[in-house]
Amino acid sequence: MKTAYRVLLEGLTVMAVLAWTAVPAAGAEPGAAVAPAPLSAANPPPVTRLITLGTQGGPRINSTRAQPANVLIVRGTPYLIDAGNGVGRQLALAKVPITRIGRIFITHNHDDHNADWGALMGIAWSLGRKEPIHVYGPRGTESMLLGFLQYFAPNVANRTFHSAGATPPASVFFAHDIQQDGPVYQDENIQVTALENCHYHYLPGDPGHGWQKSYALRIQTPDKLVVFSGDTGECGKQLTEFVRGASILVHEVVSLPAIERRIRSDRSTSYSDAQMAELMTHMREEHTTPEDIGRLATAAGVGQVVLSHLAPGSDELPDSAYGDGVRQFYSGPVTVAQDLMEFR
Ligand SMILES: [Zn+2]
Ligand SMILES: [Zn+2]
Numbered sequence: 001m002k003t004a005y006r007v008l009l010e011g012l013t014v015m016a017v018l019a020w021t022a023v024p025a026a027g028a029e030p031g032a033a034v035a036p037a038p039l040s041a042a043n044p045p046p047v048t049r050l051i052t053l054g055t056q057g058g059p060r061i062n063s064t065r066a067q068p069a070n071v072l073i074v075r076g077t078p079y080l081i082d083a084g085n086g087v088g089r090q091l092a093l094a095k096v097p098i099t100r101i102g103r104i105f106i107t108h109n110h111d112d113h114n115a116d117w118g119a120l121m122g123i124a125w126s127l128g129r130k131e132p133i134h135v136y137g138p139r140g141t142e143s144m145l146l147g148f149l150q151y152f153a154p155n156v157a158n159r160t161f162h163s164a165g166a167t168p169p170a171s172v173f174f175a176h177d178i179q180q181d182g183p184v185y186q187d188e189n190i191q192v193t194a195l196e197n198c199h200y201h202y203l204p205g206d207p208g209h210g211w212q213k214s215y216a217l218r219i220q221t222p223d224k225l226v227v228f229s230g231d232t233g234e235c236g237k238q239l240t241e242f243v244r245g246a247s248i249l250v251h252e253v254v255s256l257p258a259i260e261r262r263i264r265s266d267r268s269t270s271y272s273d274a275q276m277a278e279l280m281t282h283m284r285e286e287h288t289t290p291e292d293i294g295r296l297a298t299a300a301g302v303g304q305v306v307l308s309h310l311a312p313g314s315d316e317l318p319d320s321a322y323g324d325g326v327r328q329f330y331s332g333p334v335t336v337a338q339d340l341m342e343f344r
Contacts (some may be wrong), residue, residue, distance in 0.1 A: 046344040048224040049073040050248060050306075052337040053090035054082075057231075057252060057287075057311035059112045064315045066090050066339050067112050068308070070228065070250060074189040074221045080104045081217060081228055083117035091120075094340055099129045103185065105192060106137030107230030108199060108214035109144075118148035121173045126159060130167045134174045136184050136192070138213040145175035178215060191220040195242040197232035199286050218242055226250065227302075231309065233285045234292045243300040248343055251296075252309035253322050254287035256280070262312040287311060290325025297330040304333040306343060 051073070054066030061067070067084025071094060078096050080087070083104060091098050101124065104117050114137065121133045135141060152169055160166040178184055178194050185192040199214035216239060217228045227246040232239065243249055260280060263271065271279065288296075290307075297305050307322050319336035326334045335341070 045076065047075055048221040048226070048344060050226060050250070050343040051094045051096075052250070052306065052308050052339060052341050052343075053087060053094060054084050055308045055310055055337045055339050056084075056313040057112070057254070057309040058313070059110075060313065061085070062314045065310065065313050067115065069116075070308070071096055072190070072219060072221070072226060077102075077189055079190060079219075080117075080120075081219075082107055082113040083115070083120055084112050085115040087116045088120050088123055090339065099124045099127050102131060102133055103187075104133065104135040104137075105184070105217055106135060106141060107217060107228060108138055109140050109212065110231065113231075114141075114144070118144065118151070122148070122152050122155065122169070125167075125169050125172055126155065130172060132172055132174055134176060134185075136176045136178055138215060139177045139179075139211050142175045142177050145173055149173065178213070184217070189221060193218045193220075193242075195238065197230050197239060198235035199231040199233065201233075201285060216242055218246075224248065229288070231286070232288060234288055234296075240296055240299045243296060243302060245301060247303040248306055249297055249300070249302040249304070250306045250308055250337075251293045252288060252311075253290055253293060253307045253326075254283055254311040255317060255321050256283060256289060258317050258321060259283050259312050262316065283311070290322055291329060294326040294329030297326065297332065302332065304335070304343075305330060306335050306337050306341075308337045310336070 051071045053069040053071055056062060056065035056067055066086045068082045069084050069087040069090060070081045071091065072079045072081060073096070078100055080101050080103070083106065088098050091101070098120055101120065106114050106117060117135050124133060135145070149170060156169055181195050182193060184194045194215040194217055196213050197216045200208065200212055202209040202212060214230055214232065216230045216232060219226045224247040225245055226248045227243045227250070229249070229251040231252050263276070263279060293305065293307070305326055307326065310322060323334050323336045
């Protein structure tokens with residue numbers, strides 16, 4: 001089903017002749033999500049635009065929400081935050097050419113967040129991009145690039161046999177493991193800082209123990225501070241301080257009763273009581289409820305909350321199932337994001 005907002009985006013060409021101003025997206029709080037207005041001298045382009053490309057939480061594929069990804073466009077330069085499956089298509093729908101993506105930031109290495117950054121780089125290369133594309137992510141990102149170059153090699157052989165001198169992908173694709181909390185990247189538009197959040201609780205002996213990291217990302221632009229929670233459980237004071245003063249907090253959200261109902265009704269998998277208990281512990285401790293997001297947003301004094309990475313997501317629940325709990329503890333604007341909403 002097309003969202004009202006997507007219809008609005010697709011109608012832009014027709015609407016460009018009309019001098020309409022920012023309009024709240026369907027279902028959004030006034031002043032939160034806005035439709036892009038035609039640009040003119042009286043209406044200069046916004047410095048910072050955030051588009052939620054994919055708002056589904058977890059690896060489920062469905063027809064209503066794409067896998068997690070966001071694009072932050074600062075003075076016309078797009079930066080990608082997470083790259084779930086289908087991100088190239090979502091960028092096209094947002095009217096952002098994938099050949100313009102030069103910087104990608106990955107919050108953590110669950111495949112709903114990292115599945116397509118290699119594919120995205122590869123397609124940009126196949127379309128002729130020669131300028132470097134850099135991806136920054138937790139440990140494992142650099143080794144993933146080595147694997148992707150191998151995966152991509154047959155395509156390279158196909159596309160370059162008649163054009164000696166084509167830029168080799170290894171001269172275009174670059175990966176950087178984030179080694180620790182703190183500054184990750186800076187250019188003339190953005191300053192990116194990472195903080196390990198509370199998504200992982202590996203025990204000694206677990207394969208991920210001691211090296212898997214999940215990060216929240218804080219991105220300062222010339223006029224906005226945008227914080228992405230990444231996937232995280234309730235994380236206490238450290239995350240509150242990291243989020244403090246955010247103009248926009250993009251936070252993951254889980255409805256615990258709904259996710260439990262969904263897992264129990266999933267006919268393709270049957271869990272024992274012990275497995276079910278373990279899964280719900282993961283949902284409770286490694287994801288965040290609406291109420292905890294509301295408390296965090298108030299404690300950190302954020303300007304607005306954008307709920308994305310919805311679990312169970314799809315369109316199983318009304319927006320109120322995610323938003324009302326936030327509003328109990330936070331009085332600012334709260335938007336339950338759909339794919340392709342824009343915030344500025
Ligand atoms: Zn996720
Ligand atoms: Zn995750």
